[in-house]
Amino acid sequence: MTDHPAVLVEGLRKSYGRHTALAGLDLLVAEGTVHGVLGPNGAGKTTAVRILATLLAADGGRAEVLGVDVLRQPQLVRPRIGLTGQYAAVDERLTGLENLEMFGRLYRLSARTARARAAELLERFDLAEAAGRQAKTYSGGMRRRLDLAASLIMAPAVLFLDEPTTGLDPRSRQAMWRVIADLVRDGTTVLLTTQYLEEADQLADRVSVVDTGRVIAEGTTDDLKRQIGGDRLDITVAEGCDLGGAAEVLARSGTGAATVDADERRVSVPVSGAGILAEVVRGLDEIGVTIVDVALHRPSLDDVFMTLTGHGAAPAGATGPGGPGGDDGPPGPRTGDDERDLVKA
Amino acid sequence: MTTLDLTPVARRSRLTWELLDAWVMCRRNLMKTWRVPELLVFATIQPVMFVLLFSYVFGGAIDVGPDLDYVDFLMPGVFVQTVIFGAMMTGIGLANDKEEGLIDRFRSLPMSRSALLTGRTLADLVRNAFIILIMLLVGLAVGFRFGDTTVPAILAGFGVMLIFSYAFSWVSAVIGMSVRSTEAAQSGGMIWVFPLVFASSAFARVDTMPGWLQAFADHQPVTVTVDAVRALFLGGPVADDLLLSLAWCGGILLLFGPLAVRAFRRDAAG
Ligand SMILES: Nc1ncnc2c1ncn2[C@@H]1O[C@H](COP(=O)(O)OP(=O)(O)OP(=O)(O)O)[C@@H](O)[C@H]1O
Ligand SMILES: [Mg+2]
Numbered sequence: 301m302t303d304h305p306a307v308l309v310e311g312l313r314k315s316y317g318r319h320t321a322l323a324g325l326d327l328l329v330a331e332g333t334v335h336g337v338l339g340p341n342g343a344g345k346t347t348a349v350r351i352l353a354t355l356l357a358a359d360g361g362r363a364e365v366l367g368v369d370v371l372r373q374p375q376l377v378r379p380r381i382g383l384t385g386q387y388a389a390v391d392e393r394l395t396g397l398e399n400l401e402m403f404g405r406l407y408r409l410s411a412r413t414a415r416a417r418a419a420e421l422l423e424r425f426d427l428a429e430a431a432g433r434q435a436k437t438y439s440g441g442m443r444r445r446l447d448l449a450a451s452l453i454m455a456p457a458v459l460f461l462d463e464p465t466t467g468l469d470p471r472s473r474q475a476m477w478r479v480i481a482d483l484v485r486d487g488t489t490v491l492l493t494t495q496y497l498e499e500a501d502q503l504a505d506r507v508s509v510v511d512t513g514r515v516i517a518e519g520t521t522d523d524l525k526r527q528i529g530g531d532r533l534d535i536t537v538a539e540g541c542d543l544g545g546a547a548e549v550l551a552r553s554g555t556g557a558a559t560v561d562a563d564e565r566r567v568s569v570p571v572s573g574a575g576i577l578a579e580v581v582r583g584l585d586e587i588g589v590t591i592v593d594v595a596l597h598r599p600s601l602d603d604v605f606m607t608l609t610g611h612g613a614a615p616a617g618a619t620g621p622g623g624p625g626g627d628d629g630p631p632g633p634r635t636g637d638d639e640r641d642l643v644k645a
Numbered sequence: 646m647t648t649l650d651l652t653p654v655a656r657r658s659r660l661t662w663e664l665l666d667a668w669v670m671c672r673r674n675l676m677k678t679w680r681v682p683e684l685l686v687f688a689t690i691q692p693v694m695f696v697l698l699f700s701y702v703f704g705g706a707i708d709v710g711p712d713l714d715y716v717d718f719l720m721p722g723v724f725v726q727t728v729i730f731g732a733m734m735t736g737i738g739l740a741n742d743k744e745e746g747l748i749d750r751f752r753s754l755p756m757s758r759s760a761l762l763t764g765r766t767l768a769d770l771v772r773n774a775f776i777i778l779i780m781l782l783v784g785l786a787v788g789f790r791f792g793d794t795t796v797p798a799i800l801a802g803f804g805v806m807l808i809f810s811y812a813f814s815w816v817s818a819v820i821g822m823s824v825r826s827t828e829a830a831q832s833g834g835m836i837w838v839f840p841l842v843f844a845s846s847a848f849a850r851v852d853t854m855p856g857w858l859q860a861f862a863d864h865q866p867v868t869v870t871v872d873a874v875r876a877l878f879l880g881g882p883v884a885d886d887l888l889l890s891l892a893w894c895g896g897i898l899l900l901f902g903p904l905a906v907r908a909f910r911r912d913a914a915g
Pocket of ligand 2: 345386
């Protein structure tokens with residue numbers, strides 16, 4: 301351990317022509333932690349990761365990895381980082397084993413060590429059976445794991461993961477999460493970008509919410525949730541009932557303004573506990589509104605995002621495996637045979 | 646996490662690393678060529694068609710002088726044409742690597758910056774040598790014969806072709822690293838080769854062309870290389886063309902080598 305943070309970014313700027321991708325980004329990631337960079341499409345996540353991984357020159361600002369300036373001394377940074385990009389970068393025509401061996405050789409391992417390391421990683425990522433097959437025959441999940449394995453060849457101190465589970469089915473995603481959690485347990489610092497609020501919630505110690513190239517909020521996931529003020533009461537009312545009236549009732553009992561979702565026929569209001577539930581039910585009864593569903597909702601990062609940016613975190617269909625809505629329930633099914641199915645997939 | 650000692654092999658000289666990295670990359674590209682044999686087959690069929698079509702269709706129409714068979718005149722031209730088109734695979738392969746995100750991965754490794762390119766160009770050289778061999782056999786089958794020459798001269802002829810092929814691989818590398826897609830590398834790599842190949846002595850004598858074209862055709866690299874190979878294969882004065890051809894190749898390498906490395910270092914995301 302050193303006294304440097306694993307990643308330090310200050311006022312990082314990058315434009316593509318007239319388009320600004322990063323407008324003064326700040327990040328601080330302590331060693332041994334997982335930091336989530338959360339943001340919608342086009343927020344600048346990939347740009348930031350590519351700069352940190354020495355692939356792209358910044359226009360201005362500071363970027364250090366383990367105390368080394370990535371812009372001035374990229375060659376000192378490269379041996380100590382691993383990068384798994386948004387799209388798996390493996391050679392389709394080579395087998396899993398050949399891919400990892402090749403990258404191992406290029407990391408300057410001896411032929412024998414490169415081969416042994418490749419075998420070890422394939423075993424660890426459940427790819428041993430597929431080791432002799434060309435990567436083009438791999439499923440998306442397998443390819444992602446091979447890609448991740450390639451960035452772990454040198455057991456790097458800092459790992460950059462750009463949307464590591466985008467496009468994976470819930471099971472592959474669960475498997476990936478476990479792999480990442482294991483890495484962190486072994487002491488790797490991880491900076492991961494994601495559009496999935498739930499993923500950040502699951503994996504990250506701290507989160508930076510990024511929108512249009514700058515950080516709009518930073519903290520632990522709990523901090524962020526607290527920012528939008530405690531619990532929320534959601535009440536779905538029957539067809540034909542007076543939504544406006546219901547909203548008034550809720551606003552009287554809540555701690556803030558009530559919001560109405562006409563499509564879902566749902567009225568929501570921030571509350572300070574479940575104590576006011578009886579009062580709300582009575583109030584609605586009085587104005588003749590029939591309740592279909594009542595839910596007391598602990599805030600999710602989705603809500604945080606809404607509150608901070610005024611728009612959703614991700615386009616429709618891009619929410620986590622727990623289904624749309626970003627409720628706090630357990631993510632996806634957790635069955636025992638995830639891993640085995642993955643290999644056959 | 647691992648029981649292996651992951652310390653990189655003790656530092657050897659820079660050049661050793663350069664060569665080793667290039668060898669790893671070259672082997673990878675050869676393995677890929679081997680695994681997509683269709684591409685190699687097509688790359689061979691095209692020049693074979695040229696040999697057959699030109700020698701049978703134009704053989705009677707194109708006058709190359711009283712005591713020379715057209716097929717003997719033609720073969721050195723088709724050889725050079727083949728290697729220059731073959732060299733364009735370098736850029737296509739690199740553009741494809743870029744599309745697959747592999748270039749980014751290579752750039753994030755502590756490997757030698759130029760080895761990706763050296764490895765690729767060397768693999769394409771091997772590939773071109775193989776295609777030349779196949780073409781030679783086809784040529785011999787349709788009546789091509791070496792003229793009044795020696796074995797060392799013939800070998801030198803093949804040597805010149807390979808040097809030429811290698812030099813143009815670097816031109817192609819610059820194109821491949823600069824364009825945004827494999828398709829662009831495909832068309833961008835080809836268009837400028839056509840005038841070079843056809844406005845040259847590859848298929849017809851330059852002195853049968855209009856004067857303004859001769860000025861270009863006489864001095865451009867394809868003509869001097871074809872003429873050098875022709876002299877080496879068939880006999881005749883060779884020194885001038887040989888020197889000019891080597892000078893062209895050297896100049897191209899000196900210019901496009903650094904350009905390609907620079908394009909590789911620059912943001913590859915494009
Ligand atoms: N090479 C490029 N040329 C021009 N504009 C670019 C380039 N790369 C990214 N951009 C733009 O910069 C902005 C940030 O892009 P970036 O890829 O960093 O976003 P992101 O957060 O990773 O998005 P996504 O979730 O879609 O991956 C976007 O508006 C994008 O259109
Ligand atoms: Mg991205």
